[in-house]
Amino acid sequence: MVLALIxxxxxxxxxxxxxxxxxxxxxxxxxxAWIVLWVLLTPAFMYCIYRLExxx
Amino acid sequence: xxxxxxxxxxxxxxxxxxxxxxxxxxxxxRMTPTEYMVGGRTFGALFLWLLMAGEIYTSxxxxxxxxxxxxxxxxxxxxxxxxxxxYIVGYFLLPPIWRLGKERGYLTGPDFFxxxxxxxxxxxxxxxxxxxxxxxxxxxxxxxLQVLLTLAGYGAFNATATVGIAFFAIALFVFSAGxxxxxxxxxxxDILVLGGVIFVGIFLPIHFFGSPAAVLDKIIATNPKWLTLxxxxxxxxxxxxxTVILTGIAFFAGPxxxxxxxxxxxENSVRLNTMFLPFYQLLLMLVFFxxxxxxxxxxxxxxxxxxQSFMIVVQxxxxxxxxxxxAGAGCxxxxxxxxALLLSAASMxxxxxLGDLFNIxxxxxxxxxxxxxxxxxxxxxxxxxxxxKRTTMVEMLLLYxxxxxxxxxxxxxxxxxxxxxxxxxxxGIAAGLLIAIYISYVANLPTWHGINxxxxxxxxxxxxxxxITLCMKKPLLDGPQHSAEQKSLSIPGRRLPD
Numbered sequence: 001m002v003l004a005l006i007x008x009x010x011x012x013x014x015x016x017x018x019x020x021x022x023x024x025x026x027x028x029x030x031x032x033a034w035i036v037l038w039v040l041l042t043p044a045f046m047y048c049i050y051r052l053e054x055x056x
Numbered sequence: 057x058x059x060x061x062x063x064x065x066x067x068x069x070x071x072x073x074x075x076x077x078x079x080x081x082x083x084x085x086r087m088t089p090t091e092y093m094v095g096g097r098t099f100g101a102l103f104l105w106l107l108m109a110g111e112i113y114t115s116x117x118x119x120x121x122x123x124x125x126x127x128x129x130x131x132x133x134x135x136x137x138x139x140x141x142x143y144i145v146g147y148f149l150l151p152p153i154w155r156l157g158k159e160r161g162y163l164t165g166p167d168f169f170x171x172x173x174x175x176x177x178x179x180x181x182x183x184x185x186x187x188x189x190x191x192x193x194x195x196x197x198x199x200x201l202q203v204l205l206t207l208a209g210y211g212a213f214n215a216t217a218t219v220g221i222a223f224f225a226i227a228l229f230v231f232s233a234g235x236x237x238x239x240x241x242x243x244x245x246d247i248l249v250l251g252g253v254i255f256v257g258i259f260l261p262i263h264f265f266g267s268p269a270a271v272l273d274k275i276i277a278t279n280p281k282w283l284t285l286x287x288x289x290x291x292x293x294x295x296x297x298x299t300v301i302l303t304g305i306a307f308f309a310g311p312x313x314x315x316x317x318x319x320x321x322x323e324n325s326v327r328l329n330t331m332f333l334p335f336y337q338l339l340l341m342l343v344f345f346x347x348x349x350x351x352x353x354x355x356x357x358x359x360x361x362x363x364q365s366f367m368i369v370v371q372x373x374x375x376x377x378x379x380x381x382x383a384g385a386g387c388x389x390x391x392x393x394x395x396a397l398l399l400s401a402a403s404m405x406x407x408x409x410l411g412d413l414f415n416i417x418x419x420x421x422x423x424x425x426x427x428x429x430x431x432x433x434x435x436x437x438x439x440x441x442x443x444x445k446r447t448t449m450v451e452m453l454l455l456y457x458x459x460x461x462x463x464x465x466x467x468x469x470x471x472x473x474x475x476x477x478x479x480x481x482x483x484g485i486a487a488g489l490l491i492a493i494y495i496s497y498v499a500n501l502p503t504w505h506g507i508n509x510x511x512x513x514x515x516x517x518x519x520x521x522x523x524i525t526l527c528m529k530k531p532l533l534d535g536p537q538h539s540a541e542q543k544s545l546s547i548p549g550r551r552l553p554d
Binding site for chain 2: 001004007008011012013015016019020021024026027028029031032035036038039040042043046047049050
């Protein structure tokens with residue numbers, strides 16, 4: 001649960017904190033790059049949770 | 057042949073081809089209610105993925121995402137965030153619901169409420185509420201369809217009649233094919249939409265400006281504020297956060313979502329789907345690129361016309377067959393989710409209202425037949441609603457999300473808090489809806505002090521529901537997990553041959 005909160009918070013409450021254009025990453029403004037990064041990382045987090053659940 | 061004819065013939069061929077393909081997929085199946093409404097609970101992870109993606113990513117997602125990127129800029133990014141959060145919530149919420157659904161034979165969303173809270177009235181009320189939310193959502197898809205058909209006809213013909221024909225065709229299709237038919241249709245829809253989005257999101261920027269990054273450079277150069285949230289604008293950061301949270305947690309509370317979950321073969325296919333659906337979200341980033349490109353190539357579209365952004369570019373600069381294929385993909389993205397919505401609404405009315413409340417059409421055969429009849433009735437109502445009242449679309453969508461979000465306490469508390477009962481849930485929903493309607497229509501405010509209206513209404517809902525639960529005496533009868541002996545009490549015709 002705690003692990004799942006990380007990407008959820010990064011995609012909601014953290015977005016106003018990264019509300020700027022520089023530094024650009026692969027041409028994306030920073031805010032969009034940040035969101036895309038966390039969208040990509042979410043399945044990785046969920047996979048970890050899935051593995052941890054499977055063990056218990 | 058003139059370009060409009062070519063494009064429209066392609067659109068028609070794509071729609072008809074998809075229908076024929078999907079009908080072949082369900083050929084010779086016996087339509088018990090379980091098969092008809094939830095695909096016999098046999099869908100593996102991949103097929104479920106196609107169905108879920110088919111339902112979730114509608115024409116409005118694509119046209120609307122581009123339209124927001126075109127007309128509003130950075131606030132559009134919320135679409136990327138909320139879906140992803142929706143999947144995270146779904147990972148925890150959906151597997152237990154699937155498990156109960158399988159054990160206890162749920163067919164519709166309200167079935168969960170009927171069984172968990174031992175109240176047919178609550179289930180019937182929720183079914184009716186969902187029904188009132190489905191009609192505007194379907195009409196939204198009809199507007200998407202009209203936009204696409206008008207563009208494919210190069211504006212030379214009146215699309216209203218064609219929208220009616222296409223919609224009627226899809227209603228007849230789901231009438232005969234059920235949920236499995238929708239899933240097969242999603243196969244073609246997803247492939248075509250993927251191709252179309254890659255074309256408009258990567259090829260268009262490369263064609264006009266060299267690369268997607270160059271498009272962003274140019275946007276930043278012409279309007280430096282466009283790609284960040286503006287605290288002083290109509291969509292400040294607090295709006296962004298509260299909207300992402302509300303729509304994220306309400307993501308799977310829609311009427312067509314739970315039947316899709318029930319259709320899964322195993323708990324694991326549900327879990328795998330919620331884990332990997334976020335990748336699908338990335339398509340939306342390409343849609344933003346398409347919207348930004350359109351803003352540079354064809355500026356000046358205002359209001360609802362912004363939703364046509366990249367389609368206008370395609371229409372203006374590319375041959376008719378390209379336009380036809382992309383418009384055809386878009387039409388499928390309107391029709392496939394519409395078919396799932398019609399089916400889910402009709403299932404709820406026939407099962408939870410007619411069957412549970414009035415004891416009509418409870419045998420397998422008459423239940424499938426009643427559901428089919430309601431599909432046509434709801435389709436006709438949506439069409440009529442659309443013809444007479446199409447101006448208030450955006451309001452309707454807001455109300456849709458604000459409305460479905462109110463179901464959430466019932467789902468979540470139902471799983472984790474045994475003491476909650478039907479009265480508390482019903483009062484919570486009523487309070488939440490009244491607040492949402494009051495803020496949106498009586499006080500006529502777009503947000504509550506910048507906070508998303510639905511989120512505020514949901515908070516009131518939770519407070520009312522929890523308050524009533526804590527004030528009431530501990531009930532004798534708890535939820536299904538605590539009272540196995542009353543298993544056969546509530547839903548007639550529940551244990552169906554699988």
